Amino acid sequence: MPEGGKGRRKASARTPLSRERVIRTAVAVADEKGSAALTMRAIAEPLGVEAMSLYHHVAGREDILDGMVDAVFGEIDLPPRDTDWKSAMRHRADSARAVLGRHPWAIGLMDSRSTPGPATLRHHDAVIGALRAAGFSVGMTAHAFSVIDSYLYGFVLQELAMPFGDTAEMEQVAGALVREMPAGAYPHLTELATERVLKPGYDYADEFAFGLTLILDALHPDEAPAG
Numbered sequence: 001m002p003e004g005g006k007g008r009r010k011a012s013a014r015t016p017l018s019r020e021r022v023i024r025t026a027v028a029v030a031d032e033k034g035s036a037a038l039t040m041r042a043i044a045e046p047l048g049v050e051a052m053s054l055y056h057h058v059a060g061r062e063d064i065l066d067g068m069v070d071a072v073f074g075e076i077d078l079p080p081r082d083t084d085w086k087s088a089m090r091h092r093a094d095s096a097r098a099v100l101g102r103h104p105w106a107i108g109l110m111d112s113r114s115t116p117g118p119a120t121l122r123h124h125d126a127v128i129g130a131l132r133a134a135g136f137s138v139g140m141t142a143h144a145f146s147v148i149d150s151y152l153y154g155f156v157l158q159e160l161a162m163p164f165g166d167t168a169e170m171e172q173v174a175g176a177l178v179r180e181m182p183a184g185a186y187p188h189l190t191e192l193a194t195e196r197v198l199k200p201g202y203d204y205a206d207e208f209a210f211g212l213t214l215i216l217d218a219l220h221p222d223e224a225p226a227g
Contacts, residue, residue, distance in 0.1 A: 019058060
């Protein structure tokens with residue numbers, strides 16, 4: 001074995017292996033390579049251990065996926081308690097969007113796990129609690145939670161699929177598209193691109209805030225707030 005490999009193995013051995021380290025490393029591997037590349041060997045390699053060593057701390061890949069989803073939910077801010085419900089929902093949605101942007105693989109797993117962890121349960125309970133405290137009935141709480149998250153997840157999926165990473169790249173892509181389109185062939189698309197997207201100061205991220213405001217303004221508590 002190369003000397004560098006021995007050094008990494010010895011250095012890793014000085015830090016005890018734990019479930020938390022396994023999950024944290026799995027998240028890092030998925031962030032870099034995607035969840036499809038998440039094998040026991042791929043997780044074990046940066047830890048400097050053999051794949052079989054992981055089974056002392058996790059039951060297998062499904063257990064790791066459960067832990068990864070719970071870790072992501074743990075990064076999302078809970079709705080603040082010291083503000084109105086709309087501000088609380090907006091703060092939590094903005095935080096969730098930022099976290100999912102850091103972990104693009106996660107959105108496909110967020111609601112797919114049948115054994116949610118404590119951070120997941122705490123997150124869901126806090127969102128429900130914030131809505132109930134604001135006067136939403138149980139039924140309206142279910143409606144509000146569902147529509148907010150449907151919009152949140154859908155927007156993040158669309159955002160991640162866009163062929164640009166920032167405003168500068170967006171302007172390049174949109175500008176090239178406009179230049180390559182036959183003159184007069186797509187007047188409405190050209191108008192939107194030139195009069196909106198390519199205007200100074202336009203940021204696609206602002207569309208998220210606009211849509212979220214529409215949803216929050218359409219939702220109304222149907223009970224007296226909990227005292």
